[in-house]
Amino acid sequence: MALLAVVVVAAAAFSTASGASYGVGKPNGGWDLQTNYTSWASSITFRLDDKLVFKYSAAAHDVVEVTKDGYLSCSASSPIAVHRTGEDAVELGRLGRRYFICGVPGHCDAGMKLEVRTLCSIPSPPPPGSDGDGNGTPGGICIDGSSPPTIISTPGVVSYGSAPGSSGSATTALAIMAAATVMLLSLIIV
Structure with a gap:
């Protein structure tokens, strides 16, 4: 019975390792001058390992990833990445906010x-008695595949995060999560 539970948890973890693909501006637009991207993005919950697909006329546009300052000022002068x-x-291989503009x-x-x-x-799920959103709030689990997880423990709370400046893979993070699940299940079953 315990082995079955471990297999189910591991399968669920690995099935979420590859993300969804979103055509930017779809279904009614694309990477163009007509689409309201604030409205479009607000209708989607982007998750780690999801993909943004920008489709556009390369003769008329480009995609420039910029910092928040570059986004706010519409400046492509110090790009993080340029796509043409x-x-x-x-x-979307890391948690947090990312910013894209057309550099034309x-x-x-x-x-x-x-x-x-x-x-x-x-x-x-958020911890009992909290108003958290379940998106990596204390007491939740958040897997950031860009680095090996660190376990931070406080009384009654265990959260998983990433050590700053470390590197790794989603497979490592999922393997550690599966091992932690096995340990927790063995404590519950015994």
Whole structure:
């Protein structure tokens, strides 16, 4: 019985390792001057390992990932990344906010800019008595596949996060999560 529970938990964890793919601006638009990207992004919960797919005319537009300051000022002068193929896939491989603009003069100022917030791959329930959203709040589990997890423990709360400056993979994080689940299940069953 315990082995079955471990297999089910591990299968669920691995099935969430690959994310969804979102055509930017779809279904009614694309990477263009007509789409309201604030409205579009607010209708989607982006998760770790999801992909943004920017489709556009490479002769008319590009996609520039910028800092928050670059986003707010519509400046592509210090890009994080530049994409110009007309069909660019950007993986959301880390938690937090990311910013994209069209680097063609005037296009960002006309609204061709996108801010996305990437949340945990595996949302967890908030701790009892809290108003948390289950997206990595204390007491929840959040797997950031860009680095090995660190376990931070406080009385009554265990949360999983990433050590700053570390590197790793989603497989490592999921393996550690599965091992922790096995240990917890063995304590519960005994």
